Amino acid sequence: MKILTASQLKEADEITIEKQNISSEELMERAATQVFNEIHTRLQGADILIKVFCGIGNNGGDGLVIARLLIEHSYNVKVFIVNYSDNRSKDFLSNYDKIKNLSRDWPVLLKGEDDFPDIKRGDFVIDAIFGIGLNRPLEGWVAKMVNFINDSSAFVLSVDLPSGLFTDKIPEEGDAVIMANFTLSFQTPKLVFFLPDTMDFVGDMQVLEIGLDREFLSEVTPAAQLIGRQEARSLYNPRNKNSHKGSYGHVIIVGGSYGKIGSIVLATTASMRTGAGLATVFIPKCGYEIVQTALPEAMVLTDVNYEMLTDIKTDLDADVVCFGMGAGRDKSTVGAFKELLKKTNKPMVIDADGLNILSENNELLQDLPENSVLTPHPKELERLIGEWKDDFDKIEKVQEFIKKHKIILVLKGAHTFVFEQENIYVNNTGNAGMATAGSGDVLSGVIAGLISQKYEPLIAAVLGVYLHGKSGDISAEKLGYEGIISGDIAKNMGLAFRDLMSENETDSGAG
Numbered sequence: 352m353k354i355l356t357a358s359q360l361k362e363a364d365e366i367t368i369e370k371q372n373i374s375s376e377e378l379m380e381r382a383a384t385q386v387f388n389e390i391h392t393r394l395q396g397a398d399i400l401i402k403v404f405c406g407i408g409n410n411g412g413d414g415l416v417i418a419r420l421l422i423e424h425s426y427n428v429k430v431f432i433v434n435y436s437d438n439r440s441k442d443f444l445s446n447y448d449k450i451k452n453l454s455r456d457w458p459v460l461l462k463g464e465d466d467f468p469d470i471k472r473g474d475f476v477i478d479a480i481f482g483i484g485l486n487r488p489l490e491g492w493v494a495k496m497v498n499f500i501n502d503s504s505a506f507v508l509s510v511d512l513p514s515g516l517f518t519d520k521i522p523e524e525g526d527a528v529i530m531a532n533f534t535l536s537f538q539t540p541k542l543v544f545f546l547p548d549t550m551d552f553v554g555d556m557q558v559l560e561i562g563l564d565r566e567f568l569s570e571v572t573p574a575a576q577l578i579g580r581q582e583a584r585s586l587y588n589p590r591n592k593n594s595h596k597g598s599y600g601h602v603i604i605v606g607g608s609y610g611k612i613g614s615i616v617l618a619t620t621a622s623m624r625t626g627a628g629l630a631t632v633f634i635p636k637c638g639y640e641i642v643q644t645a646l647p648e649a650m651v652l653t654d655v656n657y658e659m660l661t662d663i664k665t666d667l668d669a670d671v672v673c674f675g676m677g678a679g680r681d682k683s684t685v686g687a688f689k690e691l692l693k694k695t696n697k698p699m700v701i702d703a704d705g706l707n708i709l710s711e712n713n714e715l716l717q718d719l720p721e722n723s724v725l726t727p728h729p730k731e732l733e734r735l736i737g738e739w740k741d742d743f744d745k746i747e748k749v750q751e752f753i754k755k756h757k758i759i760l761v762l763k764g765a766h767t768f769v770f771e772q773e774n775i776y777v778n779n780t781g782n783a784g785m786a787t788a789g790s791g792d793v794l795s796g797v798i799a800g801l802i803s804q805k806y807e808p809l810i811a812a813v814l815g816v817y818l819h820g821k822s823g824d825i826s827a828e829k830l831g832y833e834g835i836i837s838g839d840i841a842k843n844m845g846l847a848f849r850d851l852m853s854e855n856e857t858d859s860g861a862g
């Protein structure tokens with residue numbers, strides 16, 4: 352699903368109005384009706400007090416339509432206008448008239464702190480104060496109003512996006528932003544819903560299709576793409592019946608050191624369970640029996656050194672080389688990695704200490720084969736590209752970095768992002784149970800396993816991140832978030848593939 356910017360959404364709005372020959376008021380009615388339907392489906396006429404806070408722009412207009420529809424369906428509704436300006440939008444005004452005509456209880460005008468109404472725990476608040484038109488931080492009593500709602504512990508449903516949240520920048524410390532429990536967003540999600548700095552404002556999120564012009568939506572270059580099941584499915588290549596293990600490629604996983612051979616077992620298991628035809632590991636001698644015992648399916652080559660990698664002697668007759676997990680950063684390992692980079696011309700997958708070595712030896716970055724996939728978590732990324740001011744600054748810095756080195760970067764997080772050239776892919780599977788040791792080793796193995804099966808590195812990264820998250824969701828369903836260890840994620844990879852092609856999605860614990 353495309354993630355669009357506020358200006359793209361406004362353009363889509365205008366084009367839709369023109370092409371569908373409807374008024375902006377009709378489009379507002381259509382959008383807000385969708386919100387009403389969602390609320391009505393969940394509340395089923397429940398007798399609770401719904402407090403609708405409307406701004407005076409079109410987000411406020413949506414709020415008025417929602418309130419009107421709720422009143423028409425006999426809900427107990429109280430409407431407040433957060434009257435932050437006299438510049439009321441046209442569609443706000445016509446809906447203001449409509450609600451006045453319907454209700455005997457006029458909307459209450461809020462003009463300052465003295466007007467703040469009572470909001471209690473257990474109240475249902477609809478936040479329609481600001482939407483994508485926000486262009487400066489909230490100030491004065493309006494900011495206080497937002498903080499007042501946040502402090503009330505009421506359940507808050509935000510319309511389009513939490514009021515006070517920008518679509519294209521991160522709020523400064525102390526800026527007032529609604530902390531929503533649930534956000535119903537129009538047509539496309541907004542990028543800020545997925546960024547670590549801002550995702551907590553959004554709560555659970557659902558996108559409502561409001562019928563904006565299809566042609567515009569299909570042609571516009573998005574700010575980013577959200578990868579869900581449908582998108583992942585379109586990237587998947589089913590296996591050919593007429594095939595053999597050679598058809599699915601050969602992965603070499605290089606890494607490990609004394610006490611950290613487990614990371615190799617995890618990555619290699621993951622690449623095999625992702626479908627790689629053959630897997631070889633290259634490890635220090637201390638790991639020989641461990642890998643042979645834990646994973647008899649893999650072939651094992653060892654370094655001359657017992658504890659760490661010092662000389663990676665392999666003819667590298669592989670489709671992909673994955674380097675880094677558990678490798679450590681000893682001088683001799685750095686030297687061995689340097690040599691490995693010189694010998695390798697196919698895209699590599701680099702993780703963990705591979706990334707740390709690159710950050711401490713920047714000159715090695717230029718030896719990375721084109722389209723190699725780097726898989727840092729935020730701390731590893733910071734070591735690679737330096738500190739960033741906020742998530743938008745981070746995105747800019749990542750994009751400069753990957754362009755310079757012609758690589759693909761997978762930034763791990765609650766929503767893992769894949770960066771390739773100017774494209775951004777946001778993953779939508781996975782859960783907090785996957786924040787566990789070795790989860791990243793599994794992901795590298797998955798991506799390498801897909802590259803060995805001839806997926807382009809970008810596709811391998813995007814699909815790999817999706818499947819890894821899905822396997823985590825399937826694991827969570829069986830074991831609970833706390834119960835997942837990364838070996839489960841590797842083990843359940845096959846179920847993630849099966850889910851991808853089954854008729855109904857496994858009801859995942861994604862969150």
Ligand SMILES: NC(=O)C1=CN([C@@H]2O[C@H](COP(=O)(O)OP(=O)(O)OC[C@H]3O[C@@H](n4cnc5c(N)ncnc54)[C@H](OP(=O)(O)O)[C@@H]3O)[C@@H](O)[C@H]2O)[C@H](O)CC1
Pocket residue numbers: 360361363364378379382406407408409410411412413435436438440480481482483484485486487488489490510511512537538
């Ligand atoms: N295509 C769609 O997705 C549709 C969206 N709809 C809804 O419309 C809103 C966007 O409405 P808009 O009127 O453009 O903007 P807002 O309601 O968010 O804001 C209104 C005005 O508020 C002013 N503003 C901005 N920041 C502040 C601030 N910090 N303090 C005070 N005032 C502020 C600004 O006007 P200025 O002239 O003062 O700059 C805004 O214009 C969208 O989110 C949806 O809810 C449609 O209903 C359906 C289609």
Ligand SMILES: [K+]
Pocket residue numbers: 410478479480481482509510511512513514
């Ligand atoms: K809002």
